[in-house]
Amino acid sequence: MSRLDSFIRRMTAQRDILNHVCVEVAKTEGPVIELGLGNGRxxxxxxxRLPGRRIVAFDRKLAAHAxxxxxxxxxxxxxxxxxxSTFVGIEAALVHADIGTGYEDRDAVTLTWLPDLSARLLRPGGIAVSGLPLEHPQLQQLPPPPSVPADRYFIYRRV
Incomplete structure (x- = not known):
């Protein structure tokens, strides 16, 4: 698969999963945490999708569209x-993490801290969505919507 086709599949999966979880997130109290603002899309x-909801975005540097x-x-x-980490305890309704690099060695380092951080940012019952798998005892993996291939993008609920 070309890198372009892979990118399109990832973006489509991301959009479909976010649309899917926003229905539930809209009914849940707490802010949204965006780990990796990037271009801001x-x-x-x-x-x-969540008008009026506080969305706190994190990134290494500002590179988003105005x-x-x-x-x-x-x-x-x-x-x-x-x-x-300074926001642990914020009781987020949603944590979205799109900070994977596509380089296995770099993503392995991110996975040493991202699952625990995501769990600690969420309120019980909150949702985590990630481009990387978040294996953590407080995160229960949920099935993606039918349009999203397994292991393309991940959804979890904080238990």
Missing amino acids: TFNHLRE SSIPDADNLVLGEIRETA
Whole structure:
């Protein structure tokens, strides 16, 4: 599969899963945490799907399109592992993490801290969505919607 086709599959899976979980997230109290603002596409999408919901976005540096930048109170720049750790206990309704690199060695390092951080940011019953698998005893994997191939993008509930 070409890298372009792989990217399109990942973006389609991300959109379909976020649309799927936003129905439940809309009924759950708590902010949304966006780990990896990037270009801001997902932030923009979540802002449309969850109007009025606080969305706190984290990234190493600002690279988002001007139309997709959170206000200063909800944008946290720096090493995500460190900056997001200061938000543990926020009781998020949703944590979305799209910080995989596609390099197995780099993603293996991220997976040493991302599952635990995601679980600690969520409220019980909250949802985590990630491009990387989040194996953690407090995160129960949920099936993706039918349009998303298994192991393309992941959904979890905090137990």
